Amino acid sequence: MKRALIWFYVLAFYAICQLFAWGYMFIKYVPDRKGMIIGEGMIFIFIFILGIIRLKNHLEKERNNSQQQNNFLLSVTHELKSPLASVKLYLQTILKRDLDREQQKAFLSNSLKDIERLDYLVENVLLATKLENRSFNLPKEDFDFSTLIEDVTDRLQKNACKTEMIKVDIEPNITLHADRFAITNVVNNLVENAIKYSPPCATVDVRMFKREKDLVFTVADHGQGIADNEKKLIFNKFYRVGNESTRKTKGTGLGLYIVKTVLQRHNATIKVKDNQPSGSVFEVIFENYAS
Structure with a gap:
């Protein structure tokens, strides 16, 4: 080129x-x-x-x-290869060595986390492919949004850090009419990104509340934050913050693209703001919400 x-x-x-x-x-x-x-x-x-x-x-x-697509292919290859190699090593160790039950449980638990990571990656790629088709309709239903957020944050908390890292403040018994799978993906992407771009075991604040006629969901981290010139670009497909050659965080550049597209299909909006004293706040607004 x-x-x-x-x-x-x-x-x-x-x-x-x-x-x-x-x-x-x-x-x-x-x-x-x-x-x-x-x-x-x-x-x-x-x-x-x-x-x-x-x-x-x-x-x-x-x-x-x-260039972005090439980076995406390299990222996906790495994201697939790393957990597969880890699972393979755990299983080979279990088969070749005489481990006690507690050690086996620990190895199997770690293998399950890697499999969940693979499952999450595949779900992201499949959902991104479906969203490319404008005629694809997201099947909507009523579900407990409060419970969904709790389930996602609880799973990510267990996988991320032994100490309390994700602080959850959500209004209970909030029913949302939306695609459950797609909204789960939105919550998962935002919270996982906050964990990924934060220092080890730093606090991530997850809130969900009603504000007049709107329903607001926010995820705040205390990482390095996002430059003003990149705030609009981060929702583009395959785009990732920072320099490709020096970036240390894992990812494919699909997460925030999926978040923005899914929310657009639900007539919702997302904004990114600076957190204080450092970090970013992602604010999702479901306008004219009625529980």
């Missing part, structure tokens, strides 16, 4: 030089039409340059998309 852009610039420069050369020749041999030639030439050059700029932007966008 880089070589194609270089050739594109060379051809564009050559074409502009030729336009000026032909214009000079026309003026030289037909001087009485100088005004018409210059006028029409300027209009043609303006349209030509405008086309070059648009084509250049399109090529660069395609290059960025291609």
Whole structure:
């Protein structure tokens, strides 16, 4: 793609030089039409340059998309390979060594966590694929949103840290009419991202409450935060915060894209704000909510 852009610039420069050369020749041999030639030439050059700029932007966008997709494939490969290798090692150890029951339970528990991680990754990829199809309708039903949040945070708390890390403050018995699977994915993505981008065992605050006619769900972390110029980009497909070569956190760049798209399908909105003294707050608003 880089070589194609270089050739594109060379051809564009050559074409502009030729336009000026032909214009000079026309003026030289037909001087009485100088005004018409210059006028029409300027209009043609303006349209030509405008086309070059648009084509250049399109090529660069395609290059960025291609790079993001390559990064996504590398990330998915790593995300699949790491837990599979871990599960394989645990099972081989159980088979080859004479372990007591407590050690077996610990190894099997860790294997189950890796399998849950794989399941979560596959669910994300499948849901992202479905959401690409605009005709795909999310099946909606009434369910207890309060219990759903508790279940997700409880599972992530057990997998993340032995000390209390996720602080939950939710209004009980809130019924939501939505796609249960997709909303579970939204809650899971937001809370897991907060854990992922926070220091080890740092506090993550999860809240859900009514605000006038709206239902508000927030997830706040105390990590490094997100730069203002990246706040709008983080919801793009495959986009990940930071530099690809220096990034240490795991992920595929699909999580927040899924979150934004699912919420749009439910007529809900999401905002990202700065937390104090550090970190980010993701605020989801289900407008005109009625329990």
